[in-house]
Amino acid sequence: xxxxxxxxxxxxxxxxxxxEAHGWDAPAAMAATTxxxxxxxxxxxxxxxxxxxxxxxxxxxxxxxxxxxxxxxxLPLGKMGDRLMLHPTSVTNIVxxxxxxxxxxxxxxxxxxxxxxxxINEDGRRIVDKATEAVSATGxxxxxxxxxxxxxxxxxxxxxxxxxxxxxx
Amino acid sequence: xxxxxxxxxxxxxxxxxxxEAHGWDAPAAMAATTxxxxxxxxxxxxxxxxxxxxxxxxxxxxxxxxxxxxxxxxLPLGKMGDRLMLHPTSVTNIVxxxxxxxxxxxxxxxxxxxxxxxxINEDGRRIVDKATEAVSATGxxxxxxxxxxxxxxxxxxxxxxxxxxxxxx
DNA sequence: CAACACTAGTTGGACTTCCGAGTTTCTGTC
DNA sequence: GACAGAAACTCGGAAGTCCAACTAGTGTTG
Numbered sequence: 001x002x003x004x005x006x007x008x009x010x011x012x013x014x015x016x017x018x019x020e021a022h023g024w025d026a027p028a029a030m031a032a033t034t035x036x037x038x039x040x041x042x043x044x045x046x047x048x049x050x051x052x053x054x055x056x057x058x059x060x061x062x063x064x065x066x067x068x069x070x071x072x073x074x075l076p077l078g079k080m081g082d083r084l085m086l087h088p089t090s091v092t093n094i095v096x097x098x099x100x101x102x103x104x105x106x107x108x109x110x111x112x113x114x115x116x117x118x119x120i121n122e123d124g125r126r127i128v129d130k131a132t133e134a135v136s137a138t139g140x141x142x143x144x145x146x147x148x149x150x151x152x153x154x155x156x157x158x159x160x161x162x163x164x165x166x167x168x169x
Numbered sequence: 170x171x172x173x174x175x176x177x178x179x180x181x182x183x184x185x186x187x188x189e190a191h192g193w194d195a196p197a198a199m200a201a202t203t204x205x206x207x208x209x210x211x212x213x214x215x216x217x218x219x220x221x222x223x224x225x226x227x228x229x230x231x232x233x234x235x236x237x238x239x240x241x242x243x244l245p246l247g248k249m250g251d252r253l254m255l256h257p258t259s260v261t262n263i264v265x266x267x268x269x270x271x272x273x274x275x276x277x278x279x280x281x282x283x284x285x286x287x288x289i290n291e292d293g294r295r296i297v298d299k300a301t302e303a304v305s306a307t308g309x310x311x312x313x314x315x316x317x318x319x320x321x322x323x324x325x326x327x328x329x330x331x332x333x334x335x336x337x338x
Numbered sequence: 339c340a341a342c343a344c345t346a347g348t349t350g351g352a353c354t355t356c357c358g359a360g361t362t363t364c365t366g367t368c
Numbered sequence: 369g370a371c372a373g374a375a376a377c378t379c380g381g382a383a384g385t386c387c388a389a390c391t392a393g394t395g396t397t398g
Contacts, residue, residue: 005251006334006335006336006337007251007252007335007336008336008337009336010327010330010335010336011252011335011336012323012327012330015234015235015238018238022238024301024305025301025302025305025306026305026308026309028316028319028320028323029305029308029309029311029314029319030305030309031319031320031323032309032311032314032319032320032322032323032326033212033216033309033310033311035322035323035326035327035330036205036208036209036212036322036326037209037212037213038254038326038330038335039205039209039326039329039330040205040206040208040209041254042329042330042333042335043202043205043206044206046333047202057353057354059354059355065184066184069184069187069191076376077376077377078375078376078377082174082176083176083180085207085210086355086356087355087356087357088376088377088378089355089356089357089377089378089379090354090355090356091377092377092378092379093353093354093355094354097353109376112363112364112375112376113362113363113364114362114363114364114375114376114377115363115375115376115377116376116377132193132194133194136193136194136195136198136199137194139195139198140195140198140199140201140202141202141329141332141333142198142201142202142329143332144328144329144331144332145198145201145325145328145329147197149325150197150198150200150201151197151200151201152321152325153201153204153205153322153325154181154197154200154201154204156314156318156321156322157201157204157205157207157208158179158181158182158204159313159314160208160211160212160310160311160313160314161179161181161204161207161208161211162313163310163312163313164211164215164310165175166175166176166179166180166207166211167175167176167177167178167179167180168175168177226383226384228384228385245346245347246346246347247345247346247347255385256385256386256387257346257347257348258347258348258349258385258386258387259384259385259386260347261347261348261349262383262384262385263384266383278346281345281346281393281394282392282393282394283345283346283347283392283393283394284345284346284347284393285346285347339397339398340397340398341396341397341398342395342396342397342398343394343395343396343397344393344394344395344396345392345393345394345395346391346392346393346394347390347391347392347393348389348390348391348392349388349389349390349391350387350388350389350390351386351387351388351389352385352386352387353384353385353386353387354383354384354385354386355382355383355384355385356381356382356383356384357380357381357382357383358379358380358381359378359379359380359381360377360378360379360380361376361377361378361379362375362376362377362378363374363375363376363377364373364374364375364376365372365373365374365375366371366372366373366374367370367371367372367373368369368370368371368372
């Protein structure tokens, strides 16, 4: 989680200074963008480190959680892609691996023969519980922020997601 | 930038509800994490769409900007990796491509023969100016937030970066 | 000054993601 | 009932990232 070669200064603040010095537009948006990029990198690295003992990537973990939360423990692959905002081919790949790991298997859809369901099994549920404990224990790398701040962050990014057309709002 | 298959509801709010219903820990951190992941995806897609006419990925664009901002228009590859938080291999790959595109070339370090410098040329500077115009025009996909919100966002994520050891703070 | 450890960059391999194209299966319309 | 169009999934290929191992050059230390 910690950076092996820390800088002595805030690279994003420095970039913003230069951005403005060059007379470029939208410095606040640039700084926020770069901050989100870096935050995502930090959070992802933290989570993946916690997930390594379970041989799960964050994407596979998210997919497992989604299935664990679903009504019957199964969902059509396409619906998974919609929920996780992933390309269909990525879903195929993820389900392939989870199936190889014996945590999930593909099942025929009861009425639509085009559709395949991914179904989580008992091993999958056990793993997802343990993996969640491990990830939660790291606080997702967000220990520096309290719950009020986290909620404000989530609310701000919600606006962004609505504007991008993720959901009606 | 807009999602081809929008959901009718907020998937992250729904995930949080289920997370709490299962009695799992740190729901606020989970929701914030997932929000950052999705925000990064949106922003990246927006930027890459704007950069496509210039045949640049966001990573290559960031590298070009870094070089354009540097004192002599050149930096050692390792230093670029530190600033951009990239693995040395990724820097090699990025500079390879920028060199193929004729925007950058590798130069020997004046005193240390291990080190190579990436140096931006006139074409590179011209492209980075135009690309910046294109990216700024999209507001980085953050049009839904005003400058005050963007600054609060940046400040919160700054805490996170300090905690991860990016810089002393 | 010789041996050893460290640093800078590259190479090859595994993994993930997306895009385009293709197959199979519905669905709506005439 | 036939058929054009849409939908669900998969396959092959390109691009990007990281890791482990390697080469070459530098620094340190006895």
